[in-house]
Amino acid sequence: MAGISLNEDCNHYIVSRRHRELTAEEVERWVDQYADTQVEELVLNVNAMRTCYDSRVWESFWSGYDPLGGNDQPFLAGLPEEARELRRQWVHRGWQLHRDGIDLFERWIARARERGISPWISVRMNDIHCVDNELDPMHSTLWRQHPELRRAPYKFDDWADKAFDYARPEVREHHFRLIEELAERYDFDGLELDWMRFGYHFRPGFEEEGAAILTQFTADVRALLDRWEAKRGHRIKLSARVASRPQTALSLGMDAVEWAKRGLVDMLVVTPFWATIETDMPIELWKQLLRGTDVTLAAGIEVLIRAFPKSALRQMNTLETVRGAASSLLSRGADRIYLFNYMDSDTAMADLDNYNELLCGAGALETMAGKPRRHIVTYSDTWAPGEAAGFQLPAACPPGRFREFRLHVGPRPEGPAYLYLGVLPGEELSGEVRLNGVVCAAEGVAELAGPRPEGPVYRFRIPEEAVHGGYNVAELLPDRETTVIWVELATS
Amino acid sequence: MAGISLNEDCNHYIVSRRHRELTAEEVERWVDQYADTQVEELVLNVNAMRTCYDSRVWESFWSGYDPLGGNDQPFLAGLPEEARELRRQWVHRGWQLHRDGIDLFERWIARARERGISPWISVRMNDIHCVDNELDPMHSTLWRQHPELRRAPYKFDDWADKAFDYARPEVREHHFRLIEELAERYDFDGLELDWMRFGYHFRPGFEEEGAAILTQFTADVRALLDRWEAKRGHRIKLSARVASRPQTALSLGMDAVEWAKRGLVDMLVVTPFWATIETDMPIELWKQLLRGTDVTLAAGIEVLIRAFPKSALRQMNTLETVRGAASSLLSRGADRIYLFNYMDSDTAMADLDNYNELLCGAGALETMAGKPRRHIVTYSDTWAPGEAAGFQLPAACPPGRFREFRLHVGPRPEGPAYLYLGVLPGEELSGEVRLNGVVCAAEGVAELAGPRPEGPVYRFRIPEEAVHGGYNVAELLPDRETTVIWVELATS
Numbered sequence: 001m002a003g004i005s006l007n008e009d010c011n012h013y014i015v016s017r018r019h020r021e022l023t024a025e026e027v028e029r030w031v032d033q034y035a036d037t038q039v040e041e042l043v044l045n046v047n048a049m050r051t052c053y054d055s056r057v058w059e060s061f062w063s064g065y066d067p068l069g070g071n072d073q074p075f076l077a078g079l080p081e082e083a084r085e086l087r088r089q090w091v092h093r094g095w096q097l098h099r100d101g102i103d104l105f106e107r108w109i110a111r112a113r114e115r116g117i118s119p120w121i122s123v124r125m126n127d128i129h130c131v132d133n134e135l136d137p138m139h140s141t142l143w144r145q146h147p148e149l150r151r152a153p154y155k156f157d158d159w160a161d162k163a164f165d166y167a168r169p170e171v172r173e174h175h176f177r178l179i180e181e182l183a184e185r186y187d188f189d190g191l192e193l194d195w196m197r198f199g200y201h202f203r204p205g206f207e208e209e210g211a212a213i214l215t216q217f218t219a220d221v222r223a224l225l226d227r228w229e230a231k232r233g234h235r236i237k238l239s240a241r242v243a244s245r246p247q248t249a250l251s252l253g254m255d256a257v258e259w260a261k262r263g264l265v266d267m268l269v270v271t272p273f274w275a276t277i278e279t280d281m282p283i284e285l286w287k288q289l290l291r292g293t294d295v296t297l298a299a300g301i302e303v304l305i306r307a308f309p310k311s312a313l314r315q316m317n318t319l320e321t322v323r324g325a326a327s328s329l330l331s332r333g334a335d336r337i338y339l340f341n342y343m344d345s346d347t348a349m350a351d352l353d354n355y356n357e358l359l360c361g362a363g364a365l366e367t368m369a370g371k372p373r374r375h376i377v378t379y380s381d382t383w384a385p386g387e388a389a390g391f392q393l394p395a396a397c398p399p400g401r402f403r404e405f406r407l408h409v410g411p412r413p414e415g416p417a418y419l420y421l422g423v424l425p426g427e428e429l430s431g432e433v434r435l436n437g438v439v440c441a442a443e444g445v446a447e448l449a450g451p452r453p454e455g456p457v458y459r460f461r462i463p464e465e466a467v468h469g470g471y472n473v474a475e476l477l478p479d480r481e482t483t484v485i486w487v488e489l490a491t492s
Numbered sequence: 493m494a495g496i497s498l499n500e501d502c503n504h505y506i507v508s509r510r511h512r513e514l515t516a517e518e519v520e521r522w523v524d525q526y527a528d529t530q531v532e533e534l535v536l537n538v539n540a541m542r543t544c545y546d547s548r549v550w551e552s553f554w555s556g557y558d559p560l561g562g563n564d565q566p567f568l569a570g571l572p573e574e575a576r577e578l579r580r581q582w583v584h585r586g587w588q589l590h591r592d593g594i595d596l597f598e599r600w601i602a603r604a605r606e607r608g609i610s611p612w613i614s615v616r617m618n619d620i621h622c623v624d625n626e627l628d629p630m631h632s633t634l635w636r637q638h639p640e641l642r643r644a645p646y647k648f649d650d651w652a653d654k655a656f657d658y659a660r661p662e663v664r665e666h667h668f669r670l671i672e673e674l675a676e677r678y679d680f681d682g683l684e685l686d687w688m689r690f691g692y693h694f695r696p697g698f699e700e701e702g703a704a705i706l707t708q709f710t711a712d713v714r715a716l717l718d719r720w721e722a723k724r725g726h727r728i729k730l731s732a733r734v735a736s737r738p739q740t741a742l743s744l745g746m747d748a749v750e751w752a753k754r755g756l757v758d759m760l761v762v763t764p765f766w767a768t769i770e771t772d773m774p775i776e777l778w779k780q781l782l783r784g785t786d787v788t789l790a791a792g793i794e795v796l797i798r799a800f801p802k803s804a805l806r807q808m809n810t811l812e813t814v815r816g817a818a819s820s821l822l823s824r825g826a827d828r829i830y831l832f833n834y835m836d837s838d839t840a841m842a843d844l845d846n847y848n849e850l851l852c853g854a855g856a857l858e859t860m861a862g863k864p865r866r867h868i869v870t871y872s873d874t875w876a877p878g879e880a881a882g883f884q885l886p887a888a889c890p891p892g893r894f895r896e897f898r899l900h901v902g903p904r905p906e907g908p909a910y911l912y913l914g915v916l917p918g919e920e921l922s923g924e925v926r927l928n929g930v931v932c933a934a935e936g937v938a939e940l941a942g943p944r945p946e947g948p949v950y951r952f953r954i955p956e957e958a959v960h961g962g963y964n965v966a967e968l969l970p971d972r973e974t975t976v977i978w979v980e981l982a983t984s
Contacts, residue, residue: 154929155894155969204896205928205965245739247774251898251963257780280880282739288749289780379880385965386898388772388871390882402647404696406743406878436697437646471743473697473877477647 002330003040004363005269005298005338007122009347010045010052010104011061011090014097016345018089024102028111033344035115037356038363040336042112043120043192044105046182048127049140053105053185054098057177059140062095078135087137105186120190120239121182124197125175131162142174151203160200166253167202167210172217179221183228183236190237190266191225193218195254196300196382199243199273202253204385210253215262222264239267241300241338243382244281246289251384260295269338271300275309275381277317278302279325280408283332298336299329303349305451307378307422307486308393318450319354319361320490323373326362327410331469337363350450365411375409376451377487394424395484397476399431405474405487412469413491419460419474420446422453422486429458431478435489438466453486462489494822495532496855497761497790497830499614501839502537502544502596503553503582506589508837510581516594520603525836527607529848530855532828534604535612535684536597538674540619541632545597545677546590549669551632554587570627579629597678612682612731613674616689617667623654634666643695652692658745659694659702664709671713675720675728682729682758683717685710687746688792688874691735691765694745696877702745707754714756731759733792733830735874736773738781743876752787761830763792767801767873769809770794771817772900775824790828791821795841797943799870799914799978800885808842810942811850812982815865818854819902823961829855842942857903867901868943869979886916887976889968891923897966897979904961905983911952911966912938914945914978921950923970927981930958945978954981 013030034042046052050059064075071084079087097104105121112119130136134144147153149168152161164171179191195201195214202210218240225236242256243249249256249270259265270286272278286297305317317325326337341347342358349358361367383389397403419440423429433440446459467489474487505522526534538544542551556567563576571579589596597613604611622628626636639645641660644653656663671683687693687706694702710732717728734748735741741748741762751757762778764770778789797809809817818829833839834850841850853859875881889895911932915921925932938951959981966979 152929154926155967157893203929204967205960205963208962209960246780247737247777250776261783284742285739285781288738288753289777291753292784384898386884386896388882388884390880392878392880401649404878406876434646437644437695468697470700471697475696 001038001364001366002334002336004038004359005041005043005336006034006039006342007043007045007338007340008343009341011048012343012347013104014052014093015090018093021096022093022102024107027097027102027104027107031108031111031115031117034117034359037359038361038367039117039359041118041120041190042108043122044108045122045124045194046105047124047178048129048138049143050138051178052094053103055178055181057181060094060098061138062091062098064137065091065095067092067095075137078133078137109186109188118189120192121186121188122192122194123175123179123182124194126163126201127197128159128163131159151200160198163198163200165201165203166213167206176217176220180224183224187232188236190239191221192239192241193221194241196241196243196271196273199252199382207251207253207384211250211255214253215255215258218259218264219262237266238264239269240265241269241271244270244272244278244380246282246285248380248382248384248387251387257289260290260293265295267296267298269298269300271338271340272302272380273382274302274304276302276304276306276378277321277325278380279328279376279378281329283329283334287333296335297333298338299334300338300340301325303341303347305376305378307376307453308391309379309381311454313454315451316348316350318349318351319358320372320374321376321451322349322358322362323368323371324375327365327368327373328375328408330365331410332408369411370414372492374488374490375407377405377407393485393487397478397482397484399478399480402475402477403484406471407474407487407489408471409467409489410469413467415491417462417467418490419462420448420457420486420488420490421460421476421484422457423455424483424485425455427455427482429478429482430480431476433460434475435462435466436468436472438463440466455485457486493530493856493858494826494828496530496851497533497535497828498526498531498834499535499537499830499832500835501833503540504835504839505596506544506585507582510585513588514585514594516599519594519596519599523600523603523607523609526609526851529851530853530859531609531851533610533612533682534600535614536600537614537616537686538597539616539670540621540630541635542630543670544586545595547670547673549673552586552590553630554583554590556629557583557587559584559587567629570625570629601678601680610681612684613678613680614684614686615667615671615674616686618655618693619689620651620655623651643692652690655690655692657693657695658705659698668709668712672716675716679724680728682731683713684731684733685713686733688733688735688763688765691744691874699743699745699876703742703747706745707747707750710751710756711754729758730756731761732757733761733763736762736764736770736872738774738777740872740874740876740879743879749781752782752785757787759788759790761790761792763830763832764794764872765874766794766796768794768796768798768870769813769817770872771820771868771870773821775821775826779825788827789825790830791826792830792832793817795833795839797868797870799868799945800883801871801873803946805946807943808840810841810843811846812864812866813868813943814841814850814854815860815863816867819857819860819865820867820900822857823902824900861903862906864984866980866982867899869897869899885977885979889970889974889976891970891972894967894969895976898963899966899979899981900963901959901981902961905959907983909954909959910982911954912940912949912978912980912982913952913968913976914949915947916975916977917947919947919974921970921974922972923968925952926967927954927958928960928964930955932958947977949978
């Protein structure tokens with residue numbers, strides 16, 4: 001069985017538990033929902049620009065917070081008034097845990113071990129949530145006071161412009177100090193360097209020299225963990241989250257293959273950033289690149305799903321769409337399914353009733369076989385500066401010419417399978433549709449439960465002999481000008 | 493020194509020599525222009541759908557041709573009248589060589605060896621020139637009489653739809669027989685399987701099973717060459733031309749990495765198809781994939797240059813644009829520069845006066861150092877069916893927002909360097925331009941000698957400290973809506 005890694009965002013935990021005081025017992029109980037599932041690793045995120053424990057080397061989320069100060073206190077003054085109440089409750093919960101001597105990570109690590117789950121710590125290497133508001137109390141003093149340490153101080157088109165520049169030694173030292181503290185403070189099985197929060201670590205045009213810098217940084221972390229292994233008496237693994245496609249990862253300064261070949265990492269998580277689950281990550285390519293290493297290749301699955309970058313819909317994945325992606329990625333050779341933002345509340349799959357079934361099924365082809373699944377064309381949301389970004393959708397399809405769509409469906413679907421094509425609102429779809437060259441029967445406008453496109457979606461019955469495992473090519477020969485915005489192959 | 497491989501299209505040779513009878517001596521003299529240059533291998537193409545020698549297993553280009561029949565003979569009847577004279581002369585030259593007992597490849601192979609160049613034979617595995625006219629006498633009887641052997645018989649949007657389907661054993665056997673004959677007939681140093689003429693070998697959606705088929709085919713060819721090695725008493729190498737990007741190659745059924753890892757190939761040529769030179773092929777990624785093998789990685793350079801797919805200009809590369817591409821590709825780790833369609837006449841670089849300088853310089857960084865070179869953003873012209881194709885240009889740039897462009901320039905340019913940005917005809921460019929974050933000085937509209945865009949192009953002086961080797965990122969912050977269609981960094 002491949003298994004699941006599950007990432008828990010510490011801020012998710014405290015914000016979702018903001019309404020009442022937490023006890024040590026309740027904190028520990030959080031782990032239990034993952035016991036006896038396919039979750040192999042709980043990957044416990046400890047930070048954004050601040051930490052969710054009482055750090056000696058970084059500010060914590062509650063550094064500067066006055067628990068008696070109400071919403072008008074200086075700590076919250078940088079926020080718009082309407083945001084203060086929520087933030088106060090959220091930070092207060094972190095503060096309360098600290099006050100009561102409850103260290104989230106210490107408790108979770110211990111409990112995870114008791115329940116047979118491997119505990120990991122994850123460090124976000126360049127978190128830039130909310131940097132449009134420089135006064136937000138989430139931010140660190142270092143970041144706020146040193147704009148010259150940022151990667152593109154001459155512009156602000158995007159949060160990423162304000163990310164730290166890892167070419168600056170101060171930035172690397174700042175983050176290394178946190179890692180040193182974590183290694184001393186917590187007895188974890190593995191450490192994850194999360195380079196995908198947020199993915200941009202160098203000045204535009206300096207990613208290549210950046211690659212050497214991040215490789216050295218990774219080597220330094222590995223050396224640190226080597227020393228702690230001796231003290232702890234057990235192996236301490238190292239992992240990294242990197243961009244989903246090898247060339248993009250490298251062009252962003254993440255030379256993951258080099259890390260693997262040099263034996264610096266035990267696991268790599270290839271992943272989109274956030275805007276959508278990426279259903280067509282080039283897993284075979286990663287596996288070819290990692291040949292000759294023992295590195296575990298984890299396929300990162302995000303919670304949102306979009307068919308194209310400008311899609312205005314904000315939809316979450318469901319059990320069936322995750323099954324689709326996970327079946328495909330595992331069949332292509334992924335060793336793990338890595339769930340990010342699949343938490344137990346708030347930031348969560350759309351059909352949270354199915355959470356346990358997800359945790360008990362999405363980590364193995366065997367446990368998904370024969371169950372309903374949806375394979376939806378999405379896209380890569382992360383590209384290096386200036387990289388030639390490509391997207392299947394939207395696809396403007398002139399009449400009288402075949403338009404091809406490519407989608408990977410994992411193992412050959414059992415039983416009936418359908419193709420769904422969605423078009424822009426107000427448009428109609430008519431024409432010939434083929435799958436792998438075989439004509440499919442039009443069944444008219446369909447209703448989709450769960451994620452769906454902005455406009456009407458049409459269903460086509462796929463003749464049983466036409467569908468196969470792996471990549472399938474759907475073709476549309478439209479009668480009239482049509483813009484396709486959704487392509488899906490589903491088993492029910 | 494990396495060196496150059498040069499591909500000669502047999503049809504180029506006979507069409508360009510159509511006006512007078514060829515002697516054996518003149519045929520042999522063709523080789524001499526490549527002696528004492530950086531050309532390490534002459535890669536001699538022998539076929540399209542027919543052969544340019546008197547084959548026992550395939551039709552030759554002159555099979556069915558009557559040398560006394562004039563332009564109205566049945567052989568030419570499938571052509572429009574205005575095309576017959578040229579074709580007759582062309583085919584006649586092949587026939588004349590045959591009549592006179594001059595075998596091009598036998599002569600060239602022998603002469604190349606005498607002149608210290610390694611002779612190779614190249615087989616186009618699926619040539620589909622002119623398939624819009626099924627009656628063209630270039631086509632083989634097998635192809636013409638068996639449309640059911642084609643990859644997409646239900647459509648004809650593109651020549652590639654009429655390519656042979658290699659999933660059909662008859663197709664593989666047909667081509668294997670040719671290779672068997674070549675191995676018996678000619679004593680070459682290496683055989684190239686040219687999968688990029690034309691790159692599409694399977695029904696849409698069947699490329700994955702196709703990959704296993706082509707790997708087996710490659711293994712069969714390797715086994716054949718092994719047997720001939722014993723008879724010839726020397727090593728016979730095997731090479732393949734494949735799509736420029738690993739994921740696309742694999743998605744087209746070309747599992748080049750598997751061929752390399754299994755020891756089936758000695759060389760791989762990664763290349764665009766035809767529409768443009770591809771200045772940003774992911775060479776580092778290929779090198780990472782080929783680690784642990786002895787495979788020579790050749791960077792394929794085509795003769796046309798376009799900045800984006802719909803560019804209506806048909807421009808050829810020049811010494812300076814090839815220097816740009818070759819410097820970049822060699823600095824990224826390519827072991828060879830492979831010139832395709834860089835012939836001595838007709839299909840040739842724009843400034844053919846510089847041919848010898850190209851042949852004596854483009855194969856090594858040392859011989860290009862300090863010489864003028866142009867680095868131009870182009871694109872990948874080959875994608876698997878339905879693959880999410882990405883292009884840097886054209887780039888619609890709204891005002892007030894930075895737009896990034898990425899270009900690889902090889903070793904750090906010595907001396908002054910300029911950035912050129914071209915916009916649509918009728919547009920003006922104004923705004924801030926940066927390279928690697930440093931503001932560049934606008935120098936107004938410029939004239940480019942050699943390849944240039946459809947509209948005006950603007951020159952910016954790059955401050956000396958701003959440019960570096962490898963990837964550079966150019967940024968434009970336009971004052972007004974602008975569509976950038978050309979991005980270039982040049983050393984003069």
